[in-house]
Structures are given as C-alpha cells and as structure tokens.
Amino acid sequence: MAARWAVLGLLAACVASAAKESVLNVCMDAKHHKTQPGPEGALHGQCVLWKDNACCTANTSTGAHQDQSYLYDFNWNHCGAMPEKCKQHFIQDTCLYECSPNLGPWIDQADTSWRRERILNVPLCKEDCELWWEDCKDAITCKENWHKGWNWTSGTNRCPRGFMCQPFKYIFPRPADLCEKIWSNSYKYTTEHRGSGRCIQMWFDPANGNPNVAVAKYYAQNGRDASPAPRAVLLLLLAALLSLL
Numbered sequence: 001m002a003a004r005w006a007v008l009g010l011l012a013a014c015v016a017s018a019a020k021e022s023v024l025n026v027c028m029d030a031k032h033h034k035t036q037p038g039p040e041g042a043l044h045g046q047c048v049l050w051k052d053n054a055c056c057t058a059n060t061s062t063g064a065h066q067d068q069s070y071l072y073d074f075n076w077n078h079c080g081a082m083p084e085k086c087k088q089h090f091i092q093d094t095c096l097y098e099c100s101p102n103l104g105p106w107i108d109q110a111d112t113s114w115r116r117e118r119i120l121n122v123p124l125c126k127e128d129c130e131l132w133w134e135d136c137k138d139a140i141t142c143k144e145n146w147h148k149g150w151n152w153t154s155g156t157n158r159c160p161r162g163f164m165c166q167p168f169k170y171i172f173p174r175p176a177d178l179c180e181k182i183w184s185n186s187y188k189y190t191t192e193h194r195g196s197g198r199c200i201q202m203w204f205d206p207a208n209g210n211p212n213v214a215v216a217k218y219y220a221q222n223g224r225d226a227s228p229a230p231r232a233v234l235l236l237l238l239a240a241l242l243s244l245l
Contacts, residue, residue, distance in 0.1 A: 025037055025102070026101060027101060028103065028107045028115075029115065029116040029117045031071075031114050031115050032056065032060045034057065037055050039054070040058060043056070043058055044058060044062040045061070045065045046088070048206070049210070050206075054099045055098065064098060071094075073157070074156070078158060079140035079165035082140075083135075083138070089131070092203060096202050097186075100212060102215065106122045107120075118186065121187070122188060123198065125190065125196075125199035126190060126192060126193055126194075126199070128201060128203060129189050136168045137168050141168060144181050144182070145181060148184070194211070195211065199215065200215055
C-alpha cells in the first residue's frame, strides 16, 4: 500500500509539472498566429524583437505596422491622424500580441467567432504602460474599449453614434485605465519594473535576450492559472489516479 501511494504521488507531481510546462513557449489559437513558435528571420520593423522565436509570420509583422491593415481592418485614425509617437506603442502592442510565445500563462478562452483564445490580465511592466499613456495622452479617440462597440457598417471601425472624439487623457485618466480597459483587460497594470522578472515587457533589447521567457516561467511555476485545457487534463488524470486507490 505504501508503495502504491508513493507511485501515485510521483505521478501526480509529474502531471502537475507537465501542466505548468504546457503554457511555456506556446502560441495562442487566434486569427493569425502560427500553431507553434519558431524562428522568423524576416520580421518587419518593431516586430523584429521576436525574430529568433515568434508566433507571427513576416506577413503578419508587416500588417502590424499598417494603418487599417488586413489583420483586423482596424483604423487607428478613427478620430483623425494618430500621432506617430503614440502609434508606435500600438504597433508594439500588436507585435507583442501576434509574435510573443511567452504569453501562455495568461491565455484564456475567447468568446468570439474569429479566435478561440485570447490573453487576459498579462502583467505589463510599469514603464511600458506609463510611457504608452504619456505618448498617447493627447491623441484622440471616442471609445474606452476598442474590442467592441464600433460601427462596422463601412467595413472598418467608426465611432458609434453619440460617441464624441476626445483626448486619451479624458477617456483614460490614468495609465492603468489605458492599459487595462482598451483591450478588455488583456493587460494588467503593475508596479513591477522592467528587468524585475515579474512583468511582461513590450519593449526590450533582443541583443540581451528576451526577458519575457523568464517572466512566463516564473508565473507558470508559481501558481498562475494555466489555460483551461491543461487544467482540465490535470483534473482528469488526477481523477484516474484516485480511482486506482
């Protein structure tokens, strides 16, 4: 009996370890993502940070830099031309979303027809969020949540009737408002700093490696919820183990 308990304990530990590892170095099941990450030597512009290991293709990286690109037909300039210094952050946000293989601990199920998975509450580094807000505070928009509620009758996003174009700083009074609300809580504002190993960086120097690899590993190993599929598999396997007792 003691031997059986020891074996079951070992199996349970292996299952738990496998569930944690399953959220590392993965691509989400979404509209333009590759099924597995890998080298992409021809990534464009700001997306080049992920060329050594990417979930995006070269075509996707090019689309990430275009106004109203084929990726989502989304128009950054829905309230007039977006300043370039602001647009750079939205390009970087798109590159991170499309290219990063280090968002696994925050992948969640999506409730839309065009993707099966999304990211939720990714802990964004303080500097990345605050610089995004600082460079965009005088840009103009009409909506707080850019994921939904647009007028798409023209084939691209337009402000809904009754929504007035205003500076970001009025719609998003604080950096946390921008980072958390604009994409339905895809990101979470944190007080963690770049290089701390506790927050995801939008911007980094690839010559020093990708710091988000260690961040994803930290959260995978320290109780951060994994995606629904690994949790379900873990529960099924544990149930099977218990049936052996």
